[in-house]
Amino acid sequence: MRKITLVLSALLFFTTIIFAQKVSLDDFKNWKPRNIGPAGMSGRITAIDAVYTNPDIIYIGAASGGVWKTTSGGAEWTPVFDEQPLLNIGSIAIQQSNPDIVWVGTGEGNPRNSLNLGGGIYKSYDAGKTWKLMGLEKTICIHRIIINPQNPDIVYVGATGNPYAPHPEKGVWKTTDGGETWQQILKVNDSTGVGELVMDPSNPNKLIANMWQFYRTPFSSKSGGQGSGLYITTDAGKSWKKLTSKDGLPAGELGRIGIAFARSMPSRVYAKVEAAKNGFYKSDDGGFTWTLVNSNPADVTDRPFYYQEIYVDPKNENRIYDIHSTVTLSEDGGKSFSTLLPYRHIHPDHHAWWIHPENPNLIIEGNDGGIGISRDRGKSWVFDEKIPVGQFYHVRVDNELPYNVMGGMQDNGSWHGPAYTWISGGIRNYYWNNVGGGDGFDVMADPDDASWVYSMSQQGNVGRRNWKTGENWYVRPVPFDTALRLRFNWNSAIAQDPFDNNTIYFGSQFVHKSTNKGASWEIISPDLTTNNKDQQKQDENGGLTLDITGAENYNTILAISPSTLEKGLLWVATDDGNVQLTRDGGKTWTNFRGKIPGMPLGAWLPQVHASRYNAGEAFVVANDYRRGDFRPYIFRTTDYGKTWTRMVDEKKVKGYALCMIQDPAEKNLIFVGTEHGLWISFDNGNTFEQWKNGYPSVSTYDLAIQEREADLVIATFGRSLWVLDDIRPLRKMAANNGNKPSAPITAFATPDAYQAQYKAAPGYEWSTAGLWDAENRNRGASVSFYINKAHMPVAPPQTQQPEANRTQPAAGQQRGAGGGRRNRGDSVSVKIYNANNELIRTLQWNADSGFNRRYWGMEEKGVRFPGSPRPAPGAPEPGGMQALPGTYKLVLSYAGASDSTMVTVKDDPRLGNRNSIKIAQKKMIDRLQKSADKLTELMDRLTEAEEVCNKITAQLKDLSGKETDSLRKTSSAMQKEITGIREIISGKRDERQGITRNSAVTVLTQLQMARQYITAKSVAPGEQEEKLVQNAESSVNTVVQKTNDFFENKWKKFKALAESTKIELFKEYKPL
Secondary structure, eight states: OHHHHHHHHHHHHHHHHHHTOBOOGGGGTTOOOEEEEOOSSOOOEEEEEEETTEEEEEEEEETTTEEEEESSTTSSOEEOOTTSSOOOEEEEEEOTTSTTOEEEEESOSSOOTTOOOOOOEEEESSTTSSOEEOSOGGGOOEEEEEEOSSOTTOEEEEEOOOTTSOOTTOEEEEESSTTSSOEEEEOOOTTEEEEEEEEETTEEEEEEEEEEEEEEETTEEEEOBTTOEEEEESSTTSSOEEEOGGGTSOSSOEEEEEEEEOTTSTTOEEEEEEESSOEEEEESSSSSSOEEEEOOHHHHOSOTTTOOEEEEOTTOTTOEEEESSSEEEESSTTSOOEEEEOSSSSOSOEEEEEEOSSOTTOEEEEETTEEEEESSTTSSOEEOOOOOOOBBSOOEEOOOSSOEEEEEBTTSOEEEEESSOSBSSOBOGGGOEEEEOSSEEEEEEETTEEEEEEEEETTTEEEEEETTTOOEEEOOOOOSSTTOOOOOOTTOOEEEOSSOTTOEEEESSSEEEESSTTSSOEEOSOOOSOOOGGGOOGGGTEETSOOOSSTTOOSOEEEEEEOSSSTTOEEEEETTSOEEEESSTTSSOEEOTTOSTTOOTTOEEEEEEEOSSOTTOEEEEEEEGGGTEEEEEEEEESSTTSSOEEEEOTTTOSSOEEEEEEOSSOTTOEEEEETTEEEEESSTTSOOEEEOSSOOSOOEEEEEEETTTTEEEEEEBSSOEEEEOOOHHHHHHHHTTTBOOOSSEEEOOOOOEEEOOOBOOSSOSSOOTTSOOBOOOOSSEEEEEEEOGGGOOBOOGGGOOOGGGSOOOOTTOOOOOSSSOBOTTOEEEEEEEOTTOOEEEEEEEEOOSEEEEEEEOSEEEOOOOTTSOOOOTTOOOOEEEEOOSEEEEEEEEETTEEEEEEEEEEEOTTSOOOHHHHHHHHHHHHHHHHHHHHHHHHHHHHHHHHHHHHHHHHHHTTOOSHHHHHHHHHHHHHHHHHHHHHHHHHOOOOOSSSOOOOOOOOHHHHHHHHHHHHHSSSSOOOHHHHHHHHHHHHHHHHHHHHHHHHIIIIIHHHHHHHHHOOOOOOOOOOOO
């Protein structure tokens, strides 16, 4: 008895485990979001390298979009760094003696306000297929990697470091064992990193480094200081000499310095020096002494902190390329410059430049908008529009059908485009509409008319634009008090009032309210920031070279969130750490500064969200990396701010927090975006897991949910926009508090399915690798289901076949677990019923463990067409006509269990209700099908008769005699008769060589034409279709009669002859 009790207890315990297992995102391995682009604007490129011996092999690094590779000179690109924990790239170097070895340094070396930080240096031994972290994680930003061409185990690294905080890892690092160990060989102080590092092309032991003192705060930046300078070594970094004014450099503080050796004359070195007076310098003794050659501000002053790089033509020591906002060219050693790339054609703001050392006509350049390739030394350029590395700050959606996605990109304007299309092919760049210039930020659709959007650019510039017509209104708030200076953040706040479509809110240091869609404004709050005057000195920003662009504007509002549940309730978050609440439309405000436990005082607050479930609930996203703190912070209140809890910390997610959204249909489902990717909680924020299925660990800046279609739309700062279609399965998991389904199969709720008419893609008939084609949504009704791995059949290990004989899984499918291979029968049976509970379709879908998504084409069971072969046993049934709009029940069965879901099929909303037309068409098709079925049976009989003739002919082979000759002759005559009937049905076979078309009218062509004309247009069948059907019916009846006559007369006689003929199949053999 005790044994039985123990066994039962164990079984109950085991059952509890099975039924209480938490869902893992690995269960969703077959579900990947779609990257919808756009790619036509691309994004900031920070590093370029190519293989000298095969320059069609190019690697590029995006500031926050990973490493991309082409082996076709740019015809096609592939991201090769997406499996790594971050995508922020500062440098790339190929080992030219073995191009399979590639080094990548993470963390951008151009420290603007939207800088993305790194985490070490990586090495690939297989041309980018796999990567290994080689250390230097604490250097944060690696601007240069230089490989010793004579001994590639020796590698130098220039670490700019974190501009937001001092730390000891800034400086020059060296390895002599291929990255296994590192030594810091040049350090000045904790605030000074590497601005540039170059190697003498004739002497790998000689290097010149610009050590650059630079820092940022949330409200300022400063380039230059006592730590900055030019350093030279001739003994591979064992010792360094700091060059000074005695060596010809300017006296006083220095800033960032661009350096370049002339490959054709290595004693010639150039330097573009940031100083109290910027200048262009030249050295003719290898960099030991310097001479000023140009101090014209137009030639030597731009934005040194952002771009301060120069390059020398490898075959002409006097030809210099200076890359900055534009690209300027000197042919006289820097004495004068002319514009090579102006502010048009190729995107301005240049950061990377590669010249082939033996063919200087080939140049590849990287800028804020992507890459350009020139093969004629810069006279003409090709922009590559296939690299979607856009840096989006925001994303929103409208409620159109199909719906649109909109948002603004760093230095690439604001854009509006489709989440999916009813156009054949993918989502192309020219489907996107520009709705604003400059640095793009938030874009918000007018809820009354989605053709109008509010679109923002830097410093609070906001317009109201019609994306269809191009009409544009400038609606930025203006103060009535001319003495009042409004402070707008680089990335200002805008919000739509949920109770009044005419009312919108906008943020400066005040909340501005418009009740007429931006035509006029009123201020409804006091200054909601700390209003710290010491933090408002942006007119002095930049250090040695002023940089006053609005990027450092501070003491401003970053987020406004009106409640959808309580009118007059607004939450506001600022860049200096204030969380403010009003419940009376702005008459009074409560500041929670210092009242949120765990929030760093003065943290940056990019988002605040009023809950959709509880008027007193709100979420605040905070980060403090601009002061050196990389921890994630998201806080929550459920009682209007009386108490707060920290929902997200470094134990739950990786990377500082950037955004979050709570699902509007399931409160337990919460999504969080961090600097290192997308995270999901199924239990109301208690635990999180990273979504890695087809989505890289990219800076994830904003999230939106299209409520009608339950799509999660993702804005990344480095990989453009993504859509995770139909998150209803995640909602069901979250409703169960993150527990995975225990049944063998679980079907999820489905989105509405539209029988949309797809038009041909405009502009192109045939696309090539040169055309960006983002993934469109699949056609058909989307059906999602979950297979519990515990119920998946596996073959016993002892019965496994040898590896060579095993059945391989289909593409995209994976083997099950449990010690054996997956059974070939791992499929789901699907039965589809209409509203009358009539079975209209049977399908068989491949199934894998965990989440599956398949598509029903919204068709009924089809028919076998005359002349087609009989289906083999177990063959899938053919598809037929489109099902009528309505609600259908899908019953999914697997492993002895079933579950069901409902699918609502809708007609194309652009075409109105066409049910009566479709019913009339179906009625006529069903009538026509009776003739087709009759013809099918007729042709089967002809096939059987042919098989009999062939068997008899085969038996008569090698036999002779009067009876056999007569039977052979009659059999041949029967085959000719059959052929004659077939030719009436389907026409004569044209035996001539080449492309031929049989234009004869046959029974089959009449059937096909009648069917085609019935369904070829959205009108009920008329007199024309009736006549076509009658013709087809008449033709079928005629050939049926002819066939019946054949079988009743000639075939019966043939049968009698065959049965009466004595065929001697055996010879007599006499003994030998």
